[in-house]
Amino acid sequence: MPPRPVLHEVMSAPAPAPAPTRPSPPPPTQPSTPPPTRLWTPKRVLVTRSAAERPHGQRILARLEAAGVDDVELLPGDRLPPLRGDGDRAAFMAAKDTLAVVVPPPSKRALQPIPPSADWRVDLAEGCPAHCQYCYLAGSLSGPPVTRVFADLDEVLAGLDGYVGRGSVTSATVERGGEGTTFEASCYTDPLAIEHLTGGLARMIEHFGTHDWPGPVQLRATTKFDDVAGLLDLPHGGRTRLRFSLNAASVARRFEGATSPVPARIAALGAVAAAGYPVGLTIAPIMPVEGWREEYGALLDAVAAALPAGADLTVECITHRFTPGSKTTLLDWYPRTKLEMDETRRATKRGKFGSVKHVYPKETMAELRGWFEAAVAERLPQARFLYWT
Numbered sequence: 001m002p003p004r005p006v007l008h009e010v011m012s013a014p015a016p017a018p019a020p021t022r023p024s025p026p027p028p029t030q031p032s033t034p035p036p037t038r039l040w041t042p043k044r045v046l047v048t049r050s051a052a053e054r055p056h057g058q059r060i061l062a063r064l065e066a067a068g069v070d071d072v073e074l075l076p077g078d079r080l081p082p083l084r085g086d087g088d089r090a091a092f093m094a095a096k097d098t099l100a101v102v103v104p105p106p107s108k109r110a111l112q113p114i115p116p117s118a119d120w121r122v123d124l125a126e127g128c129p130a131h132c133q134y135c136y137l138a139g140s141l142s143g144p145p146v147t148r149v150f151a152d153l154d155e156v157l158a159g160l161d162g163y164v165g166r167g168s169v170t171s172a173t174v175e176r177g178g179e180g181t182t183f184e185a186s187c188y189t190d191p192l193a194i195e196h197l198t199g200g201l202a203r204m205i206e207h208f209g210t211h212d213w214p215g216p217v218q219l220r221a222t223t224k225f226d227d228v229a230g231l232l233d234l235p236h237g238g239r240t241r242l243r244f245s246l247n248a249a250s251v252a253r254r255f256e257g258a259t260s261p262v263p264a265r266i267a268a269l270g271a272v273a274a275a276g277y278p279v280g281l282t283i284a285p286i287m288p289v290e291g292w293r294e295e296y297g298a299l300l301d302a303v304a305a306a307l308p309a310g311a312d313l314t315v316e317c318i319t320h321r322f323t324p325g326s327k328t329t330l331l332d333w334y335p336r337t338k339l340e341m342d343e344t345r346r347a348t349k350r351g352k353f354g355s356v357k358h359v360y361p362k363e364t365m366a367e368l369r370g371w372f373e374a375a376v377a378e379r380l381p382q383a384r385f386l387y388w389t
């Protein structure tokens with residue numbers, strides 16, 4: 001791993017004559033990473049019997065205790081009690097404030113491709129405690145919105161060798177084949193939102209950085225949080241790309257509840273880049289709000305100012321979209337949302353199996369895309385543009 005840069009240097013000067021009557025000044029302190037702006041404390045934690053028996057489950061229990069989380073129920077079996085998550089606001093909030101530590105069925109260990117991000121999806125957890133009113137999980141996860149953390153992490157990591165060299169999403173492309181077999185860890189969760197309680201992302205990063213792999217690999221994760229202090233000194237070996245999900249100031253302010261503020265995410269991006277991690281921007285979901293050029297321009301300028309010279313940077317751009325199912329769920333979760341989900345203002349995209357997505361009309365897409373490609377090239381000339389969708 002490249003050496004961490006020295007952020008402040010104490011200038012040396014000729015030593016003054018000793019002054020025995022004065023106590024020595026304290027040694028200079030290393031500048032510290034700013035404390036995280038948000039640390040979730042679940043109101044209720046449920047741990048299944050199998051999860052409590054696993055080493056990762058035990059590490060999570062120790063972290064919960066250290067974090068002062070009191071309401072931890074060790075269940076006698078592997079079934080979670082009935083958890084309601086719909087119907088009324090109180091049930092929804094109770095589910096959002098619940099962390100469950102479980103061992104998923106073995107079928108979950110068979111990894112799936114996850115285009116356009118990565119060859120394989122590897123899940124640390126499903127669910128997220130934040131409150132984004134456009135949340136991607138609304139259309140993909142069913143049931144009450146509790147955050148389920150998987151306690152079989154060690155087994156999952158031990159099984160990854162078999163996927164190396166078998167990817168077809170990024171490995172098969174000329175542009176991204178050089179990344180090695182890619183594994184995406186933030187498909188169904190925000191790993192940094194729960195890292196202080198689980199330590200799972202750090203464990204993955206260390207495994208990717210130090211394991212003797214049968215071929216080149218890359219772990220990928222994206223986040224709307226800033227709790228990176230525990231990641232900076234890990235032996236990541238340059239094999240984890242940490243991306244930060246960023247948006248225009250007004251979009252983040254209105255729609256991204258209980259996440260870290262965008263300036264704090266950008267500071268965290270700068271810190272991990274300075275620690276030698278390859279980094280990325282996930283600009284998502286892009287919305288053509290009033291003044292969008294100025295707002296997204298200011299965002300890219302702030303990123304350029306925060307990154308150290310020579311940072312290995314990628315950019316992914318995802319425009320806002322919704323499905324009939326995600327709209328229903330989101331309106332159930334956030335009935336007073338001002339998020340535009342008006343089918344009559346959107347174009348309809350149909351998937352292979354009849355699925356429907358509402359995206360921006362062609363002209364809007366072309367205008368957004370043209371602007372972003374030019375603005376990224378101008379403001380972040382070192383960045384590699386991975387995809388636009």
Ligand code: SF4
Pocket residue numbers: 127128129130131132134135136137188189190224259
């Ligand atoms: S941070 Fe991501 S996963 Fe969490 S609520 Fe927001 S969009 Fe959903």
